[in-house]
Amino acid sequence: MTPAARAQAAIEVLDRIGPEIAAEQALTNWARGARYAGSGDRAAVRDLVFDVLRRRRSAAVRGGGEGGRALLRGSLLLSGEDPDRLFTGERHAPAPLDERERAAGSDPGAEDLMDLPDWLCALFRESLGDAAADVAEALRHRAPVFLRVNTLRADIATAQAALNEDGIATRPHPLSAQALEVLENPRRINGSRAFRDGLVELQDAASQAVVDALPLRPGQRVLDYCAGGGGKALAMAARTRGQVMAHDSDPGRMRDLPARAARAGAEIVPLPNPTGQYDVVLCDVPCSGSGAWRRAPEGKWTLTPDRLDALRDVQAAILRRAQGYVAPGGVLAYATCSVLEPENMSQIRIFCADLPEWRCASDRQFLPADGGDGFFVACMTRLR
8 A cells, every 4th residue: 555545544544433433443444344455554554543543632623623634634734744745636545635625724722732632631730730741742642662571581681682683673771670662673573583482571661660669579479450461460470480360350351361471481370259368469450541542542532531430439449359368468559551640649548548557658650751651559558
């Protein structure tokens, strides 16, 4: 596909996204009907669509409308690109822009350039203060790609050498001692020897730093209570060099975890129903995902105040249940990939106020300025 044909495909996908069809589904439906599109074409169309979703509000203002053509035109103009290069009408390209379209649009204002709904602009400022605008700006752009070096299989130098064999350039990142930022050819990772042999795992640097913040030691009993795909469970197993129990309310989310653990040489035991007590219990709870909206930008536009309230109820309930699995002297860790105060320290204050035998021993908010996604982690201990 030519760049112009990819632009037309992106317009069609954008026009399909709505309350009933999510972005990933719209992309999948398009790809199924576009057998001529190779893997590079599909990746390029996805990039165009996600670039628009990251800055949908400002793209709509600059492009003069909410339709796919206007949004893509606005996104291109915001990036300093000339839309006429793609809107040529030749073969499978978008039709040329008419005079009405050329006259439409205006320069986005400061609120538009936060690329959030109005209620989230206000909540960002309440949660982040002076950092709100910088965080919102970071979420308008693509996220870097990070790897975690699996210390059960390799050290940093060995992993980098193996990645170099497949043309994947990396550099260490200060957020975590095991983090590598991918500089070249990120789409080669899954096919690389380093990945196949379990030397590295795809994991955001701030997500790795969350695990680094946990007081883990060899010999501890560890439970990942909201394991999901198991990225943090694998990182914890590498730190403790021992067994980690993994639980999720939806066991289907853990379906790939046994294969991932085998590749990594990690001992992960999925638990449908946890029992007993543990030295460290991690609750990486369901959340808005606001810290990771660079990777899943549709969440900006689908989150509502009611949905946020419902998530906070789920988070509080998980903390209440999980604290019963913490052994005397143990640690209850709470984590989100959110930058919103109501999901983060506010939850810890409420929990400790309701259960005064618990206290917060440490907490940390990671922001995109630190290099990775936005994450929050707090470690709590029970007073004797």
